[in-house]
Amino acid sequence: MRTVAETDPTPSPAPASEVRLVPTPDEERVSAALQRRREQRTPAQREAIADAVARYGDDPDRALQAIAEGTHPLQRDLDAAALERSQRLAAAGNALDAMAARSE
Amino acid sequence: MIVGPDRLLAELGRYAESGRPPTTRDTFVEALAEAEQLRGADPRSEPAALFFALAKRSRAMGGLAEYFVPDIVRAVAEVLGYEIDADDVVLTIYRARILRGFLRWPEVHAAFAERLRPIGAPEVTAPKRPR
Numbered sequence: 587m588r589t590v591a592e593t594d595p596t597p598s599p600a601p602a603s604e605v606r607l608v609p610t611p612d613e614e615r616v617s618a619a620l621q622r623r624r625e626q627r628t629p630a631q632r633e634a635i636a637d638a639v640a641r642y643g644d645d646p647d648r649a650l651q652a653i654a655e656g657t658h659p660l661q662r663d664l665d666a667a668a669l670e671r672s673q674r675l676a677a678a679g680n681a682l683d684a685m686a687a688r689s690e
Numbered sequence: 691m692i693v694g695p696d697r698l699l700a701e702l703g704r705y706a707e708s709g710r711p712p713t714t715r716d717t718f719v720e721a722l723a724e725a726e727q728l729r730g731a732d733p734r735s736e737p738a739a740l741f742f743a744l745a746k747r748s749r750a751m752g753g754l755a756e757y758f759v760p761d762i763v764r765a766v767a768e769v770l771g772y773e774i775d776a777d778d779v780v781l782t783i784y785r786a787r788i789l790r791g792f793l794r795w796p797e798v799h800a801a802f803a804e805r806l807r808p809i810g811a812p813e814v815t816a817p818k819r820p821r
Binding site: 605615635638668672676679682686 | 693694701705749753756765769777779782789793
C-alpha cells in the first residue's frame with residue numbers, strides 16, 4: 587500500500603532549517619544579480635563603503651548624524667538635490683527616533 | 691522566500707576577503723523565518739521583509755552588512771521583477787534606524803511600497819501644477 591506522500595506528486599518546499607547546498611533556479615538568478623552588482627561597483631564606491639565601515643562600524647547613531655550633516659562617505663557621489671534629500675531624511679529620522687526614545 | 695539560508699551564507703562569504711562569512715547559518719535561518727512571517731502571502735513585500743530582518747541582524751555580519759544587505763535586497767527584488775527606487779544612502783538610513791530599534795516593520799513596509807517599482811517602469815514624478 588502506498589503512503590499519501592508517495593501518491594501526492596506535489597513537492598513540498600524545503601523548510602528553511604533544512605540544509606540545501608544545491609541552489610534553486612531563483613537562487614541562481616539572485617547569485618547572478620549579486621555578481622553583477624559586485625562587478626559594477628566602482629573603485630570609488632568600494633572606497634566609500636570601506637570608509638563608512640571604518641568610521642562608523644555598526645554605530646547607527648554616528649552614521650545617521652554624519653548623513654544628516656552631509657559628511658557620510660556614501661554621500662560623496664550624490665548630486666546636490668539627492669544630498670539634500672538624504673540629509674533631510676536622516677534628520678527627520680533622528681528627530682522621530684529621539685521622540686520615540688523619550689516616550690519609552 | 692526565494693533564497694534560503696545556505697545561499698545567503700554562501701553569498702555573504704563571497705563578500706569576505708577570507709571567503710568565510712563572519713556569521714552562522716542560524717542568523718539567516720532566523721532572519722528568513724522572520725521575513726517570511728512579515729511578507730505573508732504578498733511576494734511584493736518580500737524585499738522589504740528581507741531588508742527588515744537582515745538589517746536587524748547587521749551586527750552579526752560585521753562591516754560586510756554595509757555591502758551585503760542593500761545588494762542582496764536589490765538582487766532579490768530584481769529576480770522578483772522590481773527595482774528599488776532608493777540609493778544606498780537611503781537604505782543606510784533605514785538600516786541604521788532599524789538597528790536603533792525605532793523604525794518598525796509597518797514603516798519599512800510602507801517605505802518600500804512607495805519605492806518598489808516594476809523593472810523598466812518610468813520614474814514617478816510629481817504632476818506639474820496648472821498655470
